[in-house]
Amino acid sequence: MPQRAPAHATSGPAPQTPFFRSISRLGPAVRPILPRLVAGLAAGLATSALALAIPQVLRAVIDQLVANGTQPSAVWGAAGVVLLLGVLEAGMMVLRRLFVIEPSVRLERQMRVAMYGHLQDLPVAFHDRWGSGQLLSRSVADLGFLRRWLAFGAIFLVVSVSTVAIGAVLLFTLSWQLALIFLAAALPIMVYGAVFRRNFSLATRRSQDLAGDLATTVEESVHGIRVLKAFGRGREALESFAEQADRLRETEVAKARHQAVFSLVVTLLPELALGVGLVTGIWLTATGQLSIGSLAAFFATAAAVAQPVESSGMLVGMALTAKTAVDRHFEVMDAADTITDPADPEHPAATRGALTFRDVVFGYARRAGDGADGGAARPGGDAAPAAVLAGVTLEVRPGETMALVGATGSGKSTLLQLAPRLYDVEAGSVEIDGVDVRRLPLAELRRLVAVAFEDTTLFSSSVRDNVLLGAAVREGPEAEALLAEALDIAQAQFAYSLPAGLDTRIGEEGLSLSGGQRQRIALARAIAARPAVLVLDDPLSALDVATEERVTARLREALTETTALVVAHRPSTVALADRVALLAGGVIEDVGTHAELLARSAHYRWVIASLPEGPRNLDTEPGDLEEAR
Amino acid sequence: MSTSTTRAAFGTAGEDSLDLSREASRAVRRRSLRLLGELMGPVRGRLAATLAMVIVSQATRAAGPALIAFGIDRALPALAAGDPGVMWLAGGGYLAAALTTALLTAGYVTSTAALSQAMLLDLRVRVFRHTQRLSLDFHEHYTSGRIISRQTSDLEALRELLDTGVGALASGLMFMGFTAAAVFFLDWRSGLIMLAAAVPMAVLARWYQIRSQRAYRASRVVSARLIVHFVETMTGIRAVKAFRRERDNSAEYGRLADDFAAATLRSIQLHGVFQPGLALIGNVSVAAVLLAAGVRVLEGTLAVGVLLAVVLSTKRFFAPLEQMAMFYNSFQSAQAALEKVSGLLEEVPSVQPPRDPVPLPRARGAVAFASVAFSYGEGPEVLPEFSLAIPAGQTVALVGATGAGKSSLAKLVARFYDPSAGAVTLDGVDLRRLSTHDLRRAVVMVTQEAFLFSGSVADNIALGRAGASRADIEAAAKAVGAHEFISALTEGYDTDVTKRGGRVSAGQRQLISFARAVLADPAVLILDEATSSLDVPSERLVQAGLSRLLSRRAGNDGSRRTAVIIAHRLSSVEIADRVLVMEAGRVVEDGSPEELLARGGRFAALQAAWRDSLV
Ligand SMILES: Nc1ncnc2c1ncn2[C@@H]1O[C@H](COP(=O)(O)OP(=O)(O)OP(=O)(O)O)[C@@H](O)[C@H]1O
Ligand SMILES: Nc1ncnc2c1ncn2[C@@H]1O[C@H](COP(=O)(O)OP(=O)(O)OP(=O)(O)O)[C@@H](O)[C@H]1O
Ligand SMILES: [Mg+2]
Numbered sequence A: 001m002p003q004r005a006p007a008h009a010t011s012g013p014a015p016q017t018p019f020f021r022s023i024s025r026l027g028p029a030v031r032p033i034l035p036r037l038v039a040g041l042a043a044g045l046a047t048s049a050l051a052l053a054i055p056q057v058l059r060a061v062i063d064q065l066v067a068n069g070t071q072p073s074a075v076w077g078a079a080g081v082v083l084l085l086g087v088l089e090a091g092m093m094v095l096r097r098l099f100v101i102e103p104s105v106r107l108e109r110q111m112r113v114a115m116y117g118h119l120q121d122l123p124v125a126f127h128d129r130w131g132s133g134q135l136l137s138r139s140v141a142d143l144g145f146l147r148r149w150l151a152f153g154a155i156f157l158v159v160s161v162s163t164v165a166i167g168a169v170l171l172f173t174l175s176w177q178l179a180l181i182f183l184a185a186a187l188p189i190m191v192y193g194a195v196f197r198r199n200f201s202l203a204t205r206r207s208q209d210l211a212g213d214l215a216t217t218v219e220e221s222v223h224g225i226r227v228l229k230a231f232g233r234g235r236e237a238l239e240s241f242a243e244q245a246d247r248l249r250e251t252e253v254a255k256a257r258h259q260a261v262f263s264l265v266v267t268l269l270p271e272l273a274l275g276v277g278l279v280t281g282i283w284l285t286a287t288g289q290l291s292i293g294s295l296a297a298f299f300a301t302a303a304a305v306a307q308p309v310e311s312s313g314m315l316v317g318m319a320l321t322a323k324t325a326v327d328r329h330f331e332v333m334d335a336a337d338t339i340t341d342p343a344d345p346e347h348p349a350a351t352r353g354a355l356t357f358r359d360v361v362f363g364y365a366r367r368a369g370d371g372a373d374g375g376a377a378r379p380g381g382d383a384a385p386a387a388v389l390a391g392v393t394l395e396v397r398p399g400e401t402m403a404l405v406g407a408t409g410s411g412k413s414t415l416l417q418l419a420p421r422l423y424d425v426e427a428g429s430v431e432i433d434g435v436d437v438r439r440l441p442l443a444e445l446r447r448l449v450a451v452a453f454e455d456t457t458l459f460s461s462s463v464r465d466n467v468l469l470g471a472a473v474r475e476g477p478e479a480e481a482l483l484a485e486a487l488d489i490a491q492a493q494f495a496y497s498l499p500a501g502l503d504t505r506i507g508e509e510g511l512s513l514s515g516g517q518r519q520r521i522a523l524a525r526a527i528a529a530r531p532a533v534l535v536l537d538d539p540l541s542a543l544d545v546a547t548e549e550r551v552t553a554r555l556r557e558a559l560t561e562t563t564a565l566v567v568a569h570r571p572s573t574v575a576l577a578d579r580v581a582l583l584a585g586g587v588i589e590d591v592g593t594h595a596e597l598l599a600r601s602a603h604y605r606w607v608i609a610s611l612p613e614g615p616r617n618l619d620t621e622p623g624d625l626e627e628a629r
Numbered sequence B: 001m002s003t004s005t006t007r008a009a010f011g012t013a014g015e016d017s018l019d020l021s022r023e024a025s026r027a028v029r030r031r032s033l034r035l036l037g038e039l040m041g042p043v044r045g046r047l048a049a050t051l052a053m054v055i056v057s058q059a060t061r062a063a064g065p066a067l068i069a070f071g072i073d074r075a076l077p078a079l080a081a082g083d084p085g086v087m088w089l090a091g092g093g094y095l096a097a098a099l100t101t102a103l104l105t106a107g108y109v110t111s112t113a114a115l116s117q118a119m120l121l122d123l124r125v126r127v128f129r130h131t132q133r134l135s136l137d138f139h140e141h142y143t144s145g146r147i148i149s150r151q152t153s154d155l156e157a158l159r160e161l162l163d164t165g166v167g168a169l170a171s172g173l174m175f176m177g178f179t180a181a182a183v184f185f186l187d188w189r190s191g192l193i194m195l196a197a198a199v200p201m202a203v204l205a206r207w208y209q210i211r212s213q214r215a216y217r218a219s220r221v222v223s224a225r226l227i228v229h230f231v232e233t234m235t236g237i238r239a240v241k242a243f244r245r246e247r248d249n250s251a252e253y254g255r256l257a258d259d260f261a262a263a264t265l266r267s268i269q270l271h272g273v274f275q276p277g278l279a280l281i282g283n284v285s286v287a288a289v290l291l292a293a294g295v296r297v298l299e300g301t302l303a304v305g306v307l308l309a310v311v312l313s314t315k316r317f318f319a320p321l322e323q324m325a326m327f328y329n330s331f332q333s334a335q336a337a338l339e340k341v342s343g344l345l346e347e348v349p350s351v352q353p354p355r356d357p358v359p360l361p362r363a364r365g366a367v368a369f370a371s372v373a374f375s376y377g378e379g380p381e382v383l384p385e386f387s388l389a390i391p392a393g394q395t396v397a398l399v400g401a402t403g404a405g406k407s408s409l410a411k412l413v414a415r416f417y418d419p420s421a422g423a424v425t426l427d428g429v430d431l432r433r434l435s436t437h438d439l440r441r442a443v444v445m446v447t448q449e450a451f452l453f454s455g456s457v458a459d460n461i462a463l464g465r466a467g468a469s470r471a472d473i474e475a476a477a478k479a480v481g482a483h484e485f486i487s488a489l490t491e492g493y494d495t496d497v498t499k500r501g502g503r504v505s506a507g508q509r510q511l512i513s514f515a516r517a518v519l520a521d522p523a524v525l526i527l528d529e530a531t532s533s534l535d536v537p538s539e540r541l542v543q544a545g546l547s548r549l550l551s552r553r554a555g556n557d558g559s560r561r562t563a564v565i566i567a568h569r570l571s572s573v574e575i576a577d578r579v580l581v582m583e584a585g586r587v588v589e590d591g592s593p594e595e596l597l598a599r600g601g602r603f604a605a606l607q608a609a610w611r612d613s614l615v
């Protein structure tokens, strides 16, 4: 597998937003469950207060027991109090969970679904850039982490901070001199805390990005497994994966190291202060400035404060990771959906299916905000790549079948994808029955226009589900009839004789079918959508001549009512068409019947004519092959 | 153990079922624990060191309060008596203990992370290697989404166990051990009461184990489903949009997310009963100890001081239970995840490399099928029994209707699958006896699906041969006529073709795949519809390049390369020495193009139709 620079992790440190600004973006989502979170926090505080209080109460109860003399009722009473406190503690634990867990799980689910919805809406241009593993890690791992933080980390962070704050106040009441020594330790912690925050944030961001990229690599290695096997590149793929995984390991270990050092500083400094405090305290007591009771109480309280201080390394780390998860979530959620429903859509009364391209200009990745925000820097810096389509004007009449012919890479597929608005034109317009496609509601537009892509993009479900993917009805006799008809037109009758007939699962991306079978299912899918405008991208490339002829014949019959724009590389596919448009140099160079174009266009003859007019000049020298080896 | 139940849970079979039979459940559990053991093996030393750090730091931590008590009890009177030495001793001892604790704690936190990350790396690489090894028939039904979910969310569960578990378990056990000993030392009767609490705790733990095992299993299954759906949607986003699947998909994903949320909630709720339950049992025990000891104080058989100490110690004994519960929770979760991962690792590739390969450093390229029959898995027979010999250096065109079995035949030569019967040989050696290395160097197939990885154009071509130089790469691109368009890309050969080669057009993808094969320079080259998406001029360029490529062999005696060309466009057949016509899995015509044309059979008809279709 090619050595892949993980796009996100290497694009430099993401701009650091302040912690609270990031977290506050959760505001709208968290607000409805805020009361329950607060209640959970209260229960959490109560739990830790009880945990702190129970030993003291035990002591007091026993003291009293001893003082009251040896009354059996006193023993029962004391045990009763202790039992009550114990039950209360367990009850508070239950309460905290009752309050917090369910709403935070619901929140996680809600954010996950919202992200999925948003991703589906984001333009294809966005998906061109983002690996699905990267998106997946944001949708699953990050949100899961966020949930745990809300239900646990955030609450305990607050509990810890409160415990420390209360403890500090108590310390002052016991001995201000000792408390000052203790607090002096807090200053360096604050300074170091800032350093830690920066380092840890960078590391956690990097590790989360790396984890996403790693998932992307896994995904690619499985989808591309045929290539890896065909070339025996398993070892290289493994090496490159291992290297990538090792980078993740290193980052994770570095993260842990940052956290450990922070914990070290955070525990050590107060402890050092306590050591100094011990000496000072003994001296103060010896000189009569402090009572022995206060001295003992001071250290008992300091010990209670030490525990939450110690866990603060982990809790702060969790908070920073959660913040990164929020950032990463909103990077996706903030990506602008550039292809949206119009504000005041038009609903054409009747569709005849006239498809018109008017001075269409289009180039890839030429606009900022094409979903490119999010780390993946545009290759090539600022120089905008040249336009693929530089003023295409083409009129496909209602019911007409138009073939689109052009050299490899001339922009045919690009042009087709503008019709269902998978991309939007840069200038000019695409119109259906005189209405700009940008003025139609997206769902309606895509009901009007159906596409068969050149890569078949089937799903790992049954043949039936795949063919009826875009059909108006997907169940019942009507759907069955539609299915049968579509399969018949696409000459995909083979589907009936698959092991489980039309219910056969066709494997991921349809890879348990032959190439031609896949292509015919994809064609049937477009036909079953019953569109007004059918857009077929090289739909017969994987078919043999005989099948192609049959499909062509059936398509011609079926397409009398439907407007069709068909990309063709072969004269045999062109035979489908009433007219042919020749795309060259980003414009439609000529339109006419096959015969007309053959007669008048040299470029057309060059692109489509297979009968050799004599050996063409080959740009490759015979010697190239020698070098190639 | 009955074989049927274990088979039902073998590998990834039954991966989605929640209720395994007793034996199956045990087998699955054993296999995941074995995997955990294997992962721990190489890091044993580090594990021991980490545990040692945990234990020592626990001890020094406990020393802190003791030193303070010592300071108050001893140093104070000593100072009053004019001796500050004890004070310094107490203060210095306290500092030393604190320093050791803090350093060791930091040490074991880092060490735990290093440990857990090393194990995760090991497992990641294992899973990756194994998925690469598994055969195509496995991948066709397992789907990439599941593999991703094994590699991401399942590993995450293990990581949680390793990160939080080890320290918590060790320090908790240590602490409880010491405290229990102290209680027994003070008053064995109270110690017994305290230990009696173990009974309800064990019952609770068993209950939790059974329930949570199922809950976590469910959560693994559901999360895999969620991930599969997610990945498939994102991979097929064009079709999703074009066919307006957004709403239905959202509904489906919403359902899956609900299931996932429910499974998550279920497992947390179980933990939510387990953990407070343990706390409750602990607290009740404290009360019981107090009661029992109190009664004995009344009877005068127990000193009041001992009562206080025993009750406080009992309370402290149960303090680490919360952490232990958390450990057990993440253990259950990791266990469920490891069940799935170990199942994947247990899968056996149907196409296996040989144990004692026959070396074939220089293949000539003679391919033969000896009584070969083939079907995909349990499916219908795709290629009924046949025999066929392709002499070295021959260029064979394979034509026939779609679905006739051309690709299947070719994939047997590339050993993507093994034949169900008979043998495919290269230079007389059964492909099953060749090492992967020799086989892949000798036989290269350009598949019908031109797949590009994200990464630069150059990287993608270089996949054809490890260590190819830039000049080699460019020469290969020139040979297939791809150099021109590649140079025109914004960054030439360094242009990132992005996910699945989306940055270049379909024809351009095919050209790049083709260049890859040219660079690989194999003895046997298989081209499956390698030019189907090209325009006529590019195809002609490729054709010319191909015939040059086939006619010469690098550094060799000038013998030709063997080639199997599958094409529907008969233009590709022009350079063939021999044509095989396939129909329904059988080779029905075999001969040189001229012969077959003269014979006037199917090929002649195909050729005629093809000529007609031309201009
Ligand atoms: N997502 C993309 N980002 C940037 N450039 C692209 C992208 N997709 C295609 N291109 C470039 O745009 C040009 C036109 O591509 P397009 O896929 O439209 O060609 P095509 O005419 O369909 O070719 P083919 O016949 O090979 O399918 C090509 O040069 C290609 O490299
Ligand atoms: N991975 C698979 N699992 C199960 N069946 C398969 C698989 N691949 C192909 N088949 C079936 O085997 C038969 C032959 O397929 P094959 O791909 O060999 O056809 P082909 O001649 O290459 O056709 P095409 O010209 O369409 O590519 C078909 O009926 C197909 O459905
Ligand atoms: Mg195209």
Ligand SMILES: [Mg+2]
Pocket: A514, A515, A516, B406, B407, B408, B448, B528
């Ligand atoms: Mg095929």
